[in-house]
Amino acid sequence: MDGLVFSSGAELVVYQVLCEIQRDSPPQRSIAVLPLPSAKLREAGVRSPDFTVLGNSRVVVIDVDGPHHYGRTRKADDEDRDRHWSRCGVPTIRIAHEQTRDPASLKERLREDLLRTLVPLR
Numbered sequence: 001m002d003g004l005v006f007s008s009g010a011e012l013v014v015y016q017v018l019c020e021i022q023r024d025s026p027p028q029r030s031i032a033v034l035p036l037p038s039a040k041l042r043e044a045g046v047r048s049p050d051f052t053v054l055g056n057s058r059v060v061v062i063d064v065d066g067p068h069h070y071g072r073t074r075k076a077d078d079e080d081r082d083r084h085w086s087r088c089g090v091p092t093i094r095i096a097h098e099q100t101r102d103p104a105s106l107k108e109r110l111r112e113d114l115l116r117t118l119v120p121l122r
Helices: 009-024 072-087 097-101 103-118
Strands: 032-035 039-041 045-047 051-055 058-065 092-096
Touching (some): 009 032, 009 058, 009 097, 009 103, 051 103, 058 072, 058 097, 058 103, 072 092, 092 097, 092 103
Parallel strands (some): 058 092
Antiparallel strands (some): 032 051, 039 045
């Protein structure tokens, strides 16, 4: 979609919802959506989160967790990855793939999470 590549149908749903949020936002509160960007992290090597979202001079990583994310080993890997992003001052939002089955609910959840992470407290 939009000339971009996605790893799963669930990621495509998240992208479509993020694009809706982007369209709904006033121009002065715009967000940029980066699907599958790669980044070199210090000890963790190269990582590619499912999405990086930029807005208001802030950034958040969004990962869509498929069924393979629920094993004990994979969960530890996810926590380790989140810790590396946290060391860079970047919070992580995790979306279970089941949540993509209800785009309206997902949109409300992402809108709330993005507001919390990208808009500074006054």
